[in-house]
Amino acid sequence: MRTSVIVTALGPDSHGLLASVATTVAEQNANVDDVSQTVSNRMFTMIMFVSFDETETTMAALKDALEATGERVGLQINVQHENIFKFMHRI
C-alpha cells in the first residue's frame, strides 16, 4: 500500500539543507512527489510531499531518519500523514 506523508522543515538557513532532507528520503526508499522551499530573513521553510510503499519502508523508519537528519543540520522536521491536513482544512 502506498502511503503519502507531508514533511515540513523549519530552521536557520545554511548550505545543503534541501539536499540533506532529500538524501534521507531517498535512503529510506521513499519518493519526493513535490517540494517547495523559501528562505525569508535567513529562516529556511520547506514543504515536501513524500510517498512510499509500505513494503519498502515504514512511517516510523522514515520519521526517525528525518528527525535524526534534522538534529544534525539544525532543522525542526515534522513528518505527518497527509490525512491530518486534508481533514483539518476540507470536508
Add this chain to the structure above:
Amino acid sequence: MVFITEHEILETVSMIRSENLDVRAVTMGISLTDCAGRDPRSVAARAHAKIVQRAGRLVGVADEIEHKYGIPIVNKRVSLTPIAHVVGSDDPAAYVEVAHALDAAAEQIGIDFVGGFSCLVQKGFTRADSALIEAIPEAISGTQRVCSSVNVASTRAGINMDAVVRMADVLKSVSRRTAAEDCIGCAKIVVFCNVPEDNPFMAGAMHGSGEPEVSVNVAISGPGVVRNAVANHPEASLIELADLIKRTTFKITRVGELVAREASQMLGAQMGIIDLSLAPTPAVGDSIAEILESMGLGQVGAPGTTAALAMLNDAVKKGGTMATSSTGGLSGAFIPVSEDAAMAKAAADGVLSIEKLEAMTAVCSLGLDMIVVPGDIPRNALAGVIADVMAIGMINSKTTGARLIPAYGKTVGDWVTLGGLFGEAPVMAVSSAVNDVFMQRGGRIPAPLQSLTN
C-alpha cells in the same frame, strides 16, 4: 488528490508545535452490564477481565495515531457503566473492593483514569446507590486512577437535596483522607445535574445505559490555537471575531473527528462522540482566561466576562458542529480554576470570585470546576454551593457540574498544588451567611416547568 495549500500545511504544523493543539482524551466506553452480580469478588474479577480485554490496546493505538499524524493525544481513559448498576449490593465494602479492581485494571493497561464509579440519584436512592455513595471516600482515597461522579439533579426530576447534602459530606471526608496530597481526591469527584452519558472528560466520564457495548469518544482541545487567532486580530469586530473562532474550532474539531474514526476502527469499537470542549491546561498560552483577555478584557472576572464567554462558547459549538456529525459529551468551554493558570491568578488577585464563576457557568460548561474552598467550610455551605450550580443546570436544561475541593487545614489566600494537569489554585472565599434551615428541610426541589416539554 485533495489540494492543500502551503499556508494550510504550515498553519497545522504551527498549531501543534507552537499553540499546544492536542487531542485531550481518547476515552473508551465499556458496558459492564454483563459483569453484574451480587458477589463483589466475582463482579470485580469480571470487570477487571473485560476492561483489560477490550481496552488492552487503547494506549498502543492512541500512540500509533499520535505518531502517524504528529498530533499529541494527552490522555487515554476508560469510562464504565455506572458501578451502582453493576454491583447489586447494599454493602459499601463491596463497592470499595470493585473500585480496587478497576484501579488495578487501569494500571495494567496503562491508562490515566477510569471513570464510572457513579450513580444517578436525581429522583432518589436505590440501596445500591446509597452504598456506593457511602463507599466513595474510601474508594477514591484508596485508589489512584478511579474517578467518581454522582448525578443529583436533572431538568426532568428536579434536585435531590438529600443527595446534595450527602455529597458535601463525601467531599469533606475525601478532603480529610487525602489532606497529605493537598486533597487531590476531591479532584476526582464530580456532582452533576443532567449528566451526559457519553462524556469523555474526567472526572465525570461514564458509559450510560443508552450507549453501545463499546465506543470510542474523543475530547478535543486547543485553547492556545483559539487564543492566538483572537490575539492576532485586535481590530476585528465581534461578528468578525465570532467567525474567526468558528473557523478555528472547525479545524480543531476535524482533528478530533479523524482521531475518533481511526481509533474506533482500530479498536473494533463503535465511534461515539466528539466533545467540542475547549479544555485548558496549566501551561502558559493554553488558557480559556487568556482567550477572554485576548478578546479585550483586562483580566478574566472583569465586567463583561460572562458576555465574552457566552460568545466564545457559542462560536465553538457552531464551528464544531460543522466539522462533525457526532457531537456529544459536555461540549462547551471549560472554566476550571486550578487547571487554567490565568484563571487561578485572577482568583488570587481578587478579580474572579465564586459568584462570578457561578454566573459564567450559566453560559458554558462545566460548572464550578476545580475550585478550592476553605477546609473548614460548613457542610451546609458546601452543599449550598453545589445546589446553586445544580439549579443553573436544571432551569437552563443544560449540564452543570461541581468539582469542589475543600482544602483541609487551609484558608482563603492559601494555595493548593494538585500537580500535573490539575494545576494549582488559591483557596477562594465562600459567603459565611448561614443556610442551615434551607439545607436541612430535606427532600427534593421539584422539577421545573421546563421539564414539561411533551
